[in-house]
Amino acid sequence: MPTVGQALARAHHEEWARVVAGLARRFGDLDVAEEATAEAFAAAAERWPREGVPPNPGGWLATTATRKAIDWLRRESQRDAKHEAARLVFDDTPPEPAGSVEDDRLRLVFTCCHPALAMEARVALTLRLLGGLTVAEIARAFLAQETAMARRITRAKTKIKLARIPYRVPSADDISERLAGVLAVVYLIFNEGYLAGQGQDLVRADLTDQAIHLGRLLRSLRPDDGEVAGLLALMLFTDARRPARVSRTGELVPLGEQDRGAWDRTLIAEGNALVRERIGAVAAGGGPPGRYQLQAAINAVHMEARSVQDTNWSTIVALYGRLVLLDPSPIVRLNRAVAIAEVDGPEAGLAEIDRLTAALDDYHAFHAARADLLRRLGRGGASRAAYDRAIGLAGNPAERAFLTRRRDQLTG
Template sequence: MSDVEGAISQAYRDEWARLVAGLTRRFGNLDLAEEAAAEAFATAVTRWPVDGLPPNPGAWLTTTATRKGIDRLRRESQRDSKHEEARMVFGHAPTESICAIDDDRLRLLFTCCHPALAMENRVALTLRMIGGLTVPEIAHAFLVPENTMGQRITRAKAKIKAARIPYRMPSKADLPDRVAGVLAVLFLIFNEGYLATSPESSPVRADLTAEAIRLTRLIRQLIPESGEVAGLLAFMLLTEARRTARISEHGELVPLDEQDRAAWEPELIAEGHQLVRERLIAAAAGEAPGRYQILAAIGAVHTSARDFRETDWSQILALYDQLANADPSPIIALNRAIAVAEIDGPAVALTTVDRLEKALNGYHAFHATRADLLRRLGRNQDARAAYDTALDLAGNTAETAHLARRRDRLR
């Protein structure tokens, strides 16, 4: 056992009871106190071997555990306030208990994704009131300015009041008309957890990805015949499987080609692959795959390769071509260009990327992708400028650390 491991073990024996007792007095909740203490020790296991032993381990654990407890209370408090805001916006009609949806949060998601609102507006409103995302986070997801998103959410609330749309729990018959909006909400919540946009939050928010997966599993139980529900669940599982390999011990984002694939979660990959195989069988029977099913298939190709060099880029490009037909968005075109670079080279890909400048000029990933292609072409001065722009636009601390390292390695 190393000195650090021994210190952590000793701290656990000496500090656990005192720490839990102190947190219980502070928060008035034994379960919360134990969870916060456990998270503090888990953080110590990660941080102390890298940063060294703190001068006062007991004080360090107390401070860290207190912060963990406050963060948890803040999240729970925000969730309750968002639920209450949803009830106020949709009216004061009493809630109806229905058999179709037993989970409170999922029921609210389906309630707020009302078909009377335009799809973008219902998704944005639900992300704000039920998903707990901030206006800047939602604006980043939609690639629009913050004030534009704020106005969109305000208009959606005003329409609900003006049209007297009631706060009514959806029946089972309502679910098919609302599921597309709910899936879009969960997809964006998962993405925010996968790579957080705010520099004030953790680079990866496992609480958001876990909740999105949990709710998508519940929807699959409600609508087992939906290919898109299965596709979204598979996409989430295959993406979540790589989470622990995506951030280095120094807090830097690790790109796909540098990740330790032995650290990927095999159980999640196996489950995701099984769902993709089920959808492939359905597609062979004539059922056209939707956006989430194609994204899941792309994830399955990546997680099937033993290392980056064995990735079947031709298959990924074909899937992106299919996805572009189903969802002709500039972000899909940007991701497709990354696959093009692996097949036809960075020069061909850069031509495609440059055509997206007008649509994606405010999106950090556009400039980061362009910088990487320029770097590969040896155009270091242009690459440095593109990295600088990406750094100005990026908010995730792990991503900015990665971009800065790439930029600083240029000669």
Template sequence: MNDVERAITRAHQDEWARVVAGLTRRFDDLDIAEDAAAEAFAIAVERWSRDGVPPNPGAWIHLTASRKAVDRMRRENKRDDKHKHAQLVYENVPAEPVGAIDDDRLRLIFVCCHPALAMNARVALTLRMVGGLTVAEIARAFLVTESTMGQRITRAKAKIKAARIPYRVPSDADLPDRVSGVLAVLFLVFNEGYLATGPHADPVRADLTAEAIRLTRLLRDLMPDDGEVAGLLALMLLTEARRASRISVDGELVPLAEQDRGAWDAVLIAEGHRIVRERLAAAAAGVAPGRYQILAAIGAVHTSARDMRDTDWSQVLALYDQLVTLDPSPIVELNRSVAVAELDGPEAALATVDRLEKSLSDYHAFHATRADVLRRLGRTQDARAAYDRAIDLAGNTAETASLRRLRDRLR
């Protein structure tokens, strides 16, 4: 990656969400805002390669996008009041109040997670506008096709426009109705950073995991009594603690059972365990834990074991049983089957996994889990076929390399 590419990448990460949200507020048109931002970055690729990177890349992007938005509005003969809005771009407009949230990016996530939209739609739209994820990455997170996700985002934009849903700064009273969507966005951004889904992406994107943790810490400061906010932070910390041991020197994804636990970040683990203990105390006092708190508790069990063989699988299974009642999704059932295999044997796990085939037939982790269970049952030919299917569906090269190694070890 050359200097121009690095500068454009940094500008995109830092400025895309602010440019789109700012133009949307001023022009009341999300499509124009996104198109103008995209055009500004396209021009940057051409001009910066020729003329060099400007002294202030962010300001350059903002100004170029603003001008392109004005040009488009004029071309489309928008109403007179729209022209007045366009002129505000070039005037010294007083800064808008930040409301309850000081951080720009966290505030934008709350702005976009409007409760008038269905949960999946608001999360997908926010990931696109603020999270910086591509439509393909968002589609893989939701286990749908790219075209389906593109249509979902387009419909969300259309509903915003038709219902005239305001992009306004949320007040303290707005936060509880929006926090579940915000947590889902942060969780999915973290997941994309922890194991990127794209075939050509770096396996681990530390910039995304760090940003997700930073924003979740801010959210916890903002809503200290929300158990799910605390649970998500603990889950992220306990997962991030294992990052250094997840990719081998050969560029392969390292399974949990083979990771060097001495390389795990003890500071992050201690902080995550402390939060989990706090939430367990709250549960003992009658406050039922939510999805993220249970996932964090599962992470705490794994990071408490000095060796894979020391893992308290009965506790893991009990937690998954609790999670299934809150989130009876196929992926939760698939993850639960790993604990079933450890406690009740691979044959019982295979029965659970095979029931999920219709829902997860295009999900690489389903076939990888099934391959491992078949291997343990001695069904080598079936395991090889399952690994082949997982390799065909896997995302990044590190995961593909790991699956190939597991397949090639079969005898």
């Protein structure tokens, strides 16, 4: 039987977004929804150890939060004026026939990730209102001052109020475009956790876990959307390699040198099921795969290989070729060049990489890739210079340690 602490943690993980979204719909105020939900969980932490965990923790929290919200509003001396000023803009169309709880959370997703908000505001608001992280936790995650992060969240909610941003699911005509923005927010959170740009830790498990939690939430809300499934599969595959990514000495371990026996097979199996599902949907006429589905497919090829030598690099190059057509960004082209080097040799890969110099000269991974291919070609001096440049640009000590070791292994 789970302990009270475990029950609280599970309820927070599963119910926070549901309760916040339900209160936001009922009271039309994100501040009220957030404050009342936090008070309900505080009440649970105080009462459940004495009274026991209720049979329906989610219902208990929702009821308690509703009462807290009503009390919170009653305490305001100018409740009516304040509530009207804070009111979100609601969709006038009748509610969807689906379950209201699911609709509430989906509305909250699109509100937090509205394109009128700056990307850093979308990330902070998503982690606060959907992930349930405290302001202090969000500030630590992005190495920001807590007061600055609190102001960022407050400004985001104020902009929602003043700009009268609708609390609703977008219309069918623009949902694909808006959903792409939501997925970008979730992937940004994941990437910041998977390869922290600053700080001492290479991996921030708190952020990668939150991103996967949000991905599963989106999957439950949009089960037929291929890009939602693709992003979730991509994050699962990537996170499955987490146990093998850092050595005992705190050094980055690249994919080719990782102990594949340490990879999380449960996450890999979940990711493979999603990829197979999307392959079947595309074969059945469900439309061509998007960028996240293609990235997931690339990772699936890596995950099935017993070693880097056994990897089907030709398939990976072909998948990157399709991805470049959708996303011709320099980063995607850099990854494709690295795969080309495995198929056609380091000279061919280096030629592709050198075409990206102007776009990626300030990106450490570009110089690290060049350094590796120059090393394989026996051009030690040029490789050393590229490693030096990569080390100077790398923001994480685990990456710098790996690059420094590789540079110091050069001879001649």
